[in-house]
Amino acid sequence: MEKFDVIIAGAGLAGLAAAYTLAGNGLEVLVLERGDYPGAKNVTGGRLYVNPIRDLFQDLWDEAPLERFIVREGAVLMARNHSVSIGYAGNELRAEPHQSYSILRAKFDRWLAEQAEAKGAMLLTKVRVDEVIKEDEKIVGVLAGGDELRADVVIACDGVLSLVSEKAGLRTPGSPHDYAVGLKEVIALDPAVINDRFHLEGNEGAALLFIGEATRGLFGGGFLYTNKESISLGVVIGVQSLLEAGSAPDAPAMLDAFKQRPEIAPLIRGGTTLEYAAHVIPEGGYKALGPLYGNGMLVAGDAAGLALNIGFTVRGMEYALASGYYAAQAVLRASAARNFNSETLAIYKQFLEESFVLKDFKNFQETPAVLGNPRFINHYPELVGDLMGQIYRVPPGPKDRLYPTMRKVFTLTEMWSQLKDLRDVSKI
């Protein structure tokens, strides 16, 4: 039997951030990863916003294997027969330090693990945590790969399902309302072609989000991120929404249909799909957050439900990295006090509350309910598309005046519904 200061289940962003911070402070840390290498089981859309976490890991960013810094943002209302795009570009997005980057996790996580190891953390790959060892109502270690491994504290960073915190009795299996599933292809494309198609220079990148037909009107959306030599293209669909859709197009068919849309097909033309991935994403927000700590255990990253969809930005990775960092800070406190019970570890929640992590979650706690309004997905893209179509239309005869055309689209009933929707949106 081996004893460590800390055992971390899962070498994703939360686990590696915790390991990096703890090992940097001299603790004996063991990271257990079931994949062949860190990142082997991890999937993102993916985009990382660095600003909120820059100072937590000051030495990391210069060398980090990030893909492209995002200078072009796009939102596309995708209706059945039309689409309306909004593009945003700003000089501030070009200025250093860059706000956000596209990222591929197999590459990034492997690199981050090397940084944690350089600080002294121990990493064991190809090892699954099978059980949690509990003694006197306190978690004292894990069974993994046939070995009994003990520690003062175990940090569950094992991803969205978090079977580790479930086995520890901290949580129960999640409900479909609080989760979405993302399906993604990584499509190889020549960097020069990417730059031409998306109006980019050098290592600049673009990020596009799509709502409406991207998910056939179901809750969710499509995304496209440019990487250095590839494009990440996918859809995210609410699991409950998929269940309610019954026998509508199956999930894989939705991604295929999205790829064939006229807005997408020319952007990926000539590209070769390198990989197909899928993953569940926590999207329940503040009200669906799992327990963050117990006797001898902390929970961080997706395992704690720390991902947030607020429409124009969908974020999880900063919360994973930050929660890993604050979990480490909590362990350092507990370590100084030589007490790892839940009262001592509760400081973790306080750290998160004082940081952007739980402040964001509280500020945006109404967002999942507001965005759940089906009109945003299946009505507004059609409405705006219809209006723009009529505005641009030049008929064979005389063209109607614009105001009556608009009134045809914006009927009193429609305006009344919009007011109601606006009242909901004001909660965000």
Added chain:
Amino acid sequence: MSDSTALKAKLGLDIFKPGGEPHIKIKPGMEKDPRLQQAINICPAGLYSTADKGGVVLNIDGCLECGTCRIACGTDVLEWSYPEGGTGVQFRFG
């Protein structure tokens, strides 16, 4: 429905390392449970299908370990764990 040949070809791009026992199993007697029917449409790898004699069957080859079936169908009908360490899908990009 998605084109199953095309989906298989897409899964063929991924690296999978063979393991022992299937890590997800339909609980005995639950094959005809309506909750399991949902998995047919929802599985991103299209691994659930209708059996000839009715009910749902699961072919674990090509599992992306995404967790959707566990969330959608629940643990009453599925015995669900991750594959043993060093087996299953190994994403090269992620």
